[in-house]
Amino acid sequence: MSLTDKAIARIRRMIRDGELLPGSKLPPEQQLAAELGLSRNLMREAVKALVVARVLEIRRGDGTYVTSLAPGLLLEGLGGAVELLQGDTVLELTEVRRLFEPAATALAATRITDEDLAEVARHLAAMRDARDDIELLTRHDAAFHQAVVRATGNETLATLLEHISGRTLRARVWRGLADADAAGRTITEHQAILDALVARDPNLAQAAALLHINTTERWLRDHLAEGAEFPAAAGPRPDPSAPDSPAITDRPSPTEERGA
Template sequence: MAVTDEAIEKIKSMIVSGALRPGDRLPRESELAAALGLSRNSLREAVRALSLIRILDVRQGDGTYVTSLDPGLLLGALSFAVDFHRDDTAQEFLAVRRILEPAATAMAAARISEDELDALTGRLDALGSDPPVEELVAADLEFHRVVARASGNAVLWSLLDGLSGPATRARVWRALTGQDAVGRTLHEHRAILGALRDRDAEAARSWATVHINGAEQWLRPALGRPDLP
């Protein structure tokens, strides 16, 4: 195991064991290095790596702290990594969304507030029937974020938010070249909202599945991979 990897594992063990808790300040660098049997350089590299994935928060002039370890914070790094996907894997990201998003939408049926539903409806009304692609994509992203967050499961909505990188591109392609993609997207959003207003979890799940399936069906021929499952 590389020295830096060993240092990362030792700090991770302290956090997992509860020796360091969310919000705790790490001991001074010299003290921690001695306690863990590490060089100060390897400890520094480990802290830098853990700060990049939001496990640690380095505050200049103050010290290094364990972050809140909130799922939204930790999984936020996922979206950065996902942006490096190859175009030929976009289908696979959509397949993951097809598994997760209908479940989140069904869960939201019991939790989403009337104010949130009204705000989403107002945003749809403001778009009109033929919005510019940029506005449609922004509204689509916000729609799915609000619904997923309303599931009440921070891990689930953080995962879905992290997958929005390739989903964003697929939406743009679909809006630009898919037959009546704009009209279908707006119709499906209204159908999902209707199910959520009725507090009908199964209808919400079904419409969310239809929505993701539509994107997948468009993407297969667009990528030249009709054989993909």
């Protein structure tokens, strides 16, 4: 471990042990360096690294602060890491999604509010209207699932699934473009998920979500096994006319709605 890594670890330990609380201001650089037995150069390098990791933030003219340490902030880098995965990882990510999202949908069924249901239903209605436009349909498909996961009230779970699901978007667009019947089946499967959520039935919600994700995974697995080439650059185009429904690209931002 380098000296800089040791300095980073010591600051992280201070945060973990409660010596530095979320939102608190760090002591002046010289004082903190002396307290930790570090040189000022090492302290600067450690602070820079923790700023990149969204653990610290520098406020010009004010000082360095611990961030909110919220899951959505600290896990933001996960999306970039997932994006850089090499090889045939889309199937692995789809498997991870299959393991997590049905359980999240079941949890949502026990916590979802009428307002949440209205948002989910709005995206399903938009999917029906866009059934002849695969890219637009997929964007609302993604927003549908993100709304469901957000209804769990579990920010950590929502953030993890957001980044994992975002990497599988191109596969779902590919299926929609290649399979003429995909749009109709997808809408039917989403209706089943919504019906289970309306009924507040966690078992039914989990089963409906599992069936839906399995359908996409099976299609993808079969086509890759047949030698089909996964498209290197395919994804829904931005829809500037819908500012409340963020665009999905090959690399969705952490604030974009994802799922599907």
